[in-house]
Amino acid sequence: METTSSTKLSCIFLCSLVLVFSMPWSTRAEIHDRFLQCLHSQNNDSISQVIYTPTNSSYNSVLQSSIENIRFISPTERKPLVIVTPLSDFHVQLVVNCAKSNGLQIRVRSGGHDYEGLSYLSYYLQPFVIVDMRNLSGISVDTESKTAWIGVGVRLGELYHAIAEKSPNLGFPAGTCPSVGSGGHISGGGEGALTRKYGLAADNVIDAKIVNAEGAILDRKSMGEDLFWAIRGGGGASFGVILAYRLQLVSVPSTVTVFTVNRTLEQNASKLVHQWQQIGYRLDRDLFITIFITQARSGGKLTVQAAFQSLYLGTVAKLLPLMQESFPELGLRKEDCTEMSWIESAVYFAGLPSGSTVNDLVRSTPYPKTYYKAKSDYVVEPISEVALEGLWKRFFEEEAERAQLILSPSGGRMFEISDTEIPYPHRAGNIYQFQHMVFWTEEENANSQRYIDWIRRLYKYMAPFVSRFPRGAYLNYRDLDLGANREGNTSFAQASVWGMKYFRKNFYRLAHVKQEVDPSNFFRYEQSIPPFLSS
Numbered sequence: 001m002e003t004t005s006s007t008k009l010s011c012i013f014l015c016s017l018v019l020v021f022s023m024p025w026s027t028r029a030e031i032h033d034r035f036l037q038c039l040h041s042q043n044n045d046s047i048s049q050v051i052y053t054p055t056n057s058s059y060n061s062v063l064q065s066s067i068e069n070i071r072f073i074s075p076t077e078r079k080p081l082v083i084v085t086p087l088s089d090f091h092v093q094l095v096v097n098c099a100k101s102n103g104l105q106i107r108v109r110s111g112g113h114d115y116e117g118l119s120y121l122s123y124y125l126q127p128f129v130i131v132d133m134r135n136l137s138g139i140s141v142d143t144e145s146k147t148a149w150i151g152v153g154v155r156l157g158e159l160y161h162a163i164a165e166k167s168p169n170l171g172f173p174a175g176t177c178p179s180v181g182s183g184g185h186i187s188g189g190g191e192g193a194l195t196r197k198y199g200l201a202a203d204n205v206i207d208a209k210i211v212n213a214e215g216a217i218l219d220r221k222s223m224g225e226d227l228f229w230a231i232r233g234g235g236g237a238s239f240g241v242i243l244a245y246r247l248q249l250v251s252v253p254s255t256v257t258v259f260t261v262n263r264t265l266e267q268n269a270s271k272l273v274h275q276w277q278q279i280g281y282r283l284d285r286d287l288f289i290t291i292f293i294t295q296a297r298s299g300g301k302l303t304v305q306a307a308f309q310s311l312y313l314g315t316v317a318k319l320l321p322l323m324q325e326s327f328p329e330l331g332l333r334k335e336d337c338t339e340m341s342w343i344e345s346a347v348y349f350a351g352l353p354s355g356s357t358v359n360d361l362v363r364s365t366p367y368p369k370t371y372y373k374a375k376s377d378y379v380v381e382p383i384s385e386v387a388l389e390g391l392w393k394r395f396f397e398e399e400a401e402r403a404q405l406i407l408s409p410s411g412g413r414m415f416e417i418s419d420t421e422i423p424y425p426h427r428a429g430n431i432y433q434f435q436h437m438v439f440w441t442e443e444e445n446a447n448s449q450r451y452i453d454w455i456r457r458l459y460k461y462m463a464p465f466v467s468r469f470p471r472g473a474y475l476n477y478r479d480l481d482l483g484a485n486r487e488g489n490t491s492f493a494q495a496s497v498w499g500m501k502y503f504r505k506n507f508y509r510l511a512h513v514k515q516e517v518d519p520s521n522f523f524r525y526e527q528s529i530p531p532f533l534s535s
């Protein structure tokens with residue numbers, strides 16, 4: 001069975017490759033015209049309001065407004081033939097059907113925060129269309145059942161804001177950055193300050209709607225449990241276009257407490273980070289303490305700073321004795337702590353300018369955009385103080401001026417969920433996650449390679465201290481250094497190189513699901529899941 005279907009597959013595939021590679025550039029115009037005709041063939045007037053081709057004056061602004069990593073705004077990147085911003089599920093079906101019948105590839109974009117830009121650029125030669133989901137941004141919160149239906153165009157800040165408007169005691173466990181889109185975020189996992197208590201965003205999805213490769217709209221019941229499993233952590237874009245999710249909301253208390261305590265190397269940062277590794281994942285699950293490592297200056301002298309930032313689901317009065325018991329060395333004082341509502345804590349964690357309010361969580365406030373490169377790791381055993389010192393040394397280098405390491409504790413609920421429950425596999429035993437980031441300025445963009453080399457050296461240094469066989473990575477911190485296919489002909493063996501890092505053994509099940517729902521591999525991109533055993 002498998003042999004036959006994969007033979008058939010490679011035939012379809014070779015034929016389409018021949019088509020693509022032999023296609024003279026002039027036929028791009030024909031494809032473009034036929035695709036637009038196809039979109040209009042349903043006599044649906046509303047779609048013409050949301051089709052952008054390079055001749056439309058707003059094409060560039062629609063393309064760029066959702067590009068978060070601006071190192072990918074460049075005249076040399078390959079641009080889409082067409083951008084469509086659907087206003088309805090039907091529009092999405094039309095785009096899928098018309099793209100498929102006209103030899104166009106699809107890139108699906110919700111919030112545009114992909115670290116490598118894969119939701120809006122393509123390295124393939126084949127022309128492509130961006131389906132930009134920003135306008136599918138409805139939110140309906142039901143406090144009775146404690147659930148919400150959201151369109152994938154909803155940003156995390158908008159989601160939190162909408163939930164808090166309905167109830168101060170409901171929340172949702174997802175990322176801290178308010179401009180992140182739910183389409184990519186939830187389909188890739190989604191972690192934040194509530195993760196120790198409630199797991200990932202993807203752990204709290206109870207239904208979804210998707211347009212599949214046949215252009216049909218499916219919900220959980222009609223897609224079946226395998227596909228529903230795959231799109232909760234396996235990345236949506238290998239399987240279809242997700243339209244909406246139904247979320248299980250979670251309880252949050254009326255009062256939470258936040259603090260940030262900064263310690264430099266001179267203030268025992270090394271010892272404290274070393275200690276945090278042993279307790280961060282074992283703390284009461286109402287207590288989340290994350291660490292940001294940055295270069296810093298203290299009295300004009302270059303140093304390294306560890307910022308301990310925390311959310312506690314309770315009052316200061318309860319937090320202080322808890323800290324005294326579990327992490328007295330940090331020296332937390334009452335005056336370091338602030339009590340607030342959960343939604344205010346979302347503002348605190350958002351990294352918005354100081355003085356920002358709950359209303360700044362919604363999209364009217366543009367989030368600052370930057371140039372950066374990031375990588376991720378999982379730690380299974382505390383790293384020695386000596387090894388940490390070696391890490392700090394790198395933060396004294398020039399390229400580290402705007403670098404940041406984020407250490408996110410696991411444990412709690414994350415350790416209870418089995419590593420096959422959803423595709424995200426980094427559960428029990430992974431005590432915390434590293435996110436390595438390096439940022440640079442516009443003036444330095446011509447020298448971006450310097451910064452990228454710096455972070456690659458850092459990543460190499462970390463190898464002996466982090467998870468191995470394979471070295472784990474988080475899909476939502478996409479990293480093309482882990483392996484990628486830029487030709488559009490990813491084999492199963494090739495994809496297993498990055499697939500095993502993101503998903504471990506779940507990669508096999510993802511490829512089986514792919515084989516089942518999209519055997520001709522219509523939904524593909526540089527790091528997508530190929531059909532099982534395809535060559």
Ligand SMILES: Cc1cc2nc3c(=O)[nH]c(=O)nc-3n(C[C@H](O)[C@H](O)[C@H](O)COP(=O)(O)OP(=O)(O)OC[C@H]3O[C@@H](n4cnc5c(N)ncnc54)[C@H](O)[C@@H]3O)c2cc1C
Nearest residue numbers: 110111112113114175176177181183184185191236237242
């Ligand atoms: C500033 C910043 C802060 C972040 N903070 C966090 C954090 O706190 N926690 C965390 O876990 N992650 C965080 N991330 C990472 C973030 O979760 C991922 O980048 C996520 O994929 C972004 O989703 P998006 O919809 O904005 O991205 P997009 O770029 O639109 O999409 C990302 C990927 O998902 C696919 N996709 C998007 N929408 C759909 C859809 N509707 N159907 C199918 N496939 C789709 C895209 O094709 C692409 O492959 C952060 C990223 C940034 C840039």
Ligand SMILES: *[C@@H]1O[C@H](CO)[C@@H](O)[C@H](O)[C@H]1NC(C)=O
Nearest residue numbers: 043044045046088089090091
């Ligand atoms: C066109 O699409 C819109 C949005 O889905 C829908 O409301 C409308 O009824 C459609 N019109 C026609 C003519 O099909």
Ligand SMILES: *[C@@H]1O[C@H](CO)[C@@H](O)[C@H](O)[C@H]1NC(C)=O
Nearest residue numbers: 048049050051052053055056
């Ligand atoms: C883009 O231009 C085409 C052709 O002029 C037009 O039909 C379409 O409505 C324009 N799209 C938008 C969103 O204005």
Ligand SMILES: *[C@@H]1O[C@H](CO)[C@@H](O)[C@H](O)[C@H]1NC(C)=O
Nearest residue numbers: 050062065085086087134135
């Ligand atoms: C859809 O998105 C485009 C691009 O952001 C925007 O200009 C337009 O107003 C949106 N349309 C609707 C109906 O929301």
Ligand SMILES: *[C@@H]1O[C@H](CO)[C@@H](O)[C@H](O)[C@H]1NC(C)=O
Nearest residue numbers: 260261262263294296305307
């Ligand atoms: C801690 O350091 C961060 C980053 O340098 C800074 O933004 C913040 O104001 C500092 N907080 C405190 C309480 O000193």
Ligand SMILES: *[C@@H]1O[C@H](CO)[C@@H](O)[C@H](O)[C@H]1NC(C)=O
Nearest residue numbers: 263266267268271329330331
């Ligand atoms: C650093 O640790 C030493 C020894 O444990 C302690 O005496 C000192 O007060 C600490 N310094 C700071 C700034 O916390």
Ligand SMILES: *[C@@H]1O[C@H](CO)[C@@H](O)[C@H](O)[C@H]1NC(C)=O
Nearest residue numbers: 485487488489490491494535
């Ligand atoms: C994909 O195609 C390119 C170009 O034809 C070729 O060089 C490469 O080896 C192929 N890769 C795989 C994995 O088949």
